[in-house]
Amino acid sequence: MSDLYLLWRNLFRRKLRTFLMMLAIFVAFVIYGVLGSINYAFEHGVDSVADNRLVVTNKITFIQPMPFAYVNKIAAVKGVKNVTYASWFGGYYQDPRNQIGTYAVDPESYMRVYRDDLRIDPEAHDTFIHDRTTMLVGEAVAKKYGWKAGDRIPLNSNIFTNKADGSHTWELTVAGIAYAAKEASNTNFILFQHENFNESKTFGKDTVGWITLETDSATVNDKVAAAIDDLFANSTAETNTQSEKAFGKAFLAQLGNIALIITLVVGAAFATILMIVGNTMVMAVRERTKEIAVLKTLGFPSWRIWRQVLGESVLLALLGGVPGLAVAALLVTLLAKGVSGAIPGLALTLPVTALGVGFMVLLGLITGFVPAWTALRLNIVTALGRL
């Protein structure tokens, strides 16, 4: 009779009780898997951003525009490689609630800077550069509304007025679809020509929302950023230059301390199962006091019994936790589809999974520790006397 067989039979001696424990552990790991993935996506979504990319915004706040002339001045700063710029359009489709991140960009330079993040078919690329009335639609948006190349779409702005007819609508033709080249890239956007935007809006002419640039290498980032901000010091529009990573992180931080909330919830879920499972394990081993005494009488060494009790609790944690993570993986996949790219890179990643398995083993060891210790120290005479 192998140890494993004994362990298995002991675990399923009371099927209902074991099933209930597994259910509790399962639920906790589903919660861990889903929330852990969301947290991971938030923390590492910006990590995939190229290190040598800087964002220049107005110092007052990033939604205050800057003069268009800044683009060329920044391009002339030493250490700056590629420069591009964009403006926020406040776009929506049909209903103001259908907001789409819509940016007016300079096609050529924008696609040069974001060459590694976006995959665009060469034909669409050409159309977008040469036809002023076209737009490039991110995969998530195209899927949501069923748009394809050649479709003419009336896009509304909740900020700007179209000079042509005094409406808030711009008719744009889909040049093609932009796909994510990296898993963590967000494709919930629309890009259209800045030149078209600049000439057709009624106010705010010759301004840009923000300027993105590449430095020669990440090591000169701080120097370049300081040089740019010095250039515009004491002007009517001072600038704030920071890495795109820092910019993204600061923006997420504005939503609130997501990591703390997630840690608290997952902590509560784990504390719950720790209480329930720990207690039940103590109960289960106490029921077996006499059997353990018999095993010891038969010559089973204490450490072997100790190992069996711990093995039982670790096995229980794995039997509940592994299906929990599997279901979490499924839920995360569904969620990633549901939020259509709002949380880029949302998936049950390897680090989250590995940490989860680590937590299972830890849970098993902690909950099994007291009963295993009791079994180890069990005195045969008193145990058999305890009738």
Add this chain to the structure above:
Amino acid sequence: MRVFNEIAVVTVICIKSIPQRFWASLSTVVAVGLVVTVLLAFLAMAAGFQQTLRGTGAKDMAILMRAGAQAELNSGVSRDQARLIEEAPGVLKGPDGKPLVSPELYVIVDAVKKSALPDDGNMKKAPKSNVTLRGLGPAGIAVRPGLKIVEGRRFTPGTNELMVGRALQKDFVGMNLGDTVKLGNASWVVVGVFELDGSVFESELWADTPVVQDLFHRQNVFQSIRARLTSPDALLALKDYAANDPQLKLDVTTEADYYAQQASRTSDLIQKLGWPLAIAMAFGALAGALNTMYSSVAARAQEIATLRCIGFSGTSSFLGTLAESLVLSLAGGILGALVTWAAFDGLTASTLSGTTFSQIVFTFRLTPAVALQGVILALIVGFVGGFFPAWRAARIPIVEAYGTP
């Protein structure tokens, strides 16, 4: 009457036996308590956020923005439009006979949250948050009768003086009376701190319109017009007036409706996160409760059999066991509510509002109605967790119960 006596006796026996299974019972109480704490923390967050926005804006205050703008940030109205509104019907006049109309500028500026300040106190490195800077017209204060200046004074028109909302002052760095605040390349001095019924306005900075227009290069452009109405019913007259004038392509709503709509979006989202989490966790706690109650029934098997022998009904065993489970979960529910109250009630937090695109400071509020939802969830767990074990208790075959040692 005998039935009731029986039930009472068995219930007392069950509840008095709880200490015999102290650790198992405690684990149920704590597990249920944790579930309730998680639920209530989310609900208290939603309630606090909602209360802040619901408390903003009176029913007799109209807010006018460019048609389709949805939010002040996206809107733009001209000085001429503001003048036309001053002559509109339904607008209340102040004691000096001037209409209570305030064209307001709405811009977003950067500030640093106290919680975001790095350990070395270097403000330059701290991540910045969006904050609303509102430029007020001459009637800006008169249109808001609830305003209380709690420290300092009002700003003097034409100067770089700021008034700071109470909530903003508490949550952000360097916003105290006398502090110098740098916005863009202009320095401002905080001369007053105000309260306004715990509303969103307390998360804002206020200054004189012409000075703000100058700094942000927005001469003669405003984001919204606030107009105090003679009564809430006067909104219709104002709407008609705006609809009939081609120069006034404006959306007219009451301020109360404008903020209530924003409130429902975010607090819905928070509740949509909190409930599924709590329900999932409740299943975990339910497994614990079932386990505890089954072992309670198993431990009392002979006792229950004895009662049945001397003529007690199965119903009394059923109800007694159910009562034990409900008592444990109720204790858990109350524990959870108390923990939430101690740890979260009154806690200040702030988040980026999707509509205003700036920080709204709010306070967690554990209202009795919210706490009740937590206790109800606990009782549901207790009921389900007690029902099946109680069912077993009521049907224990007497001979078999004595057969097991």
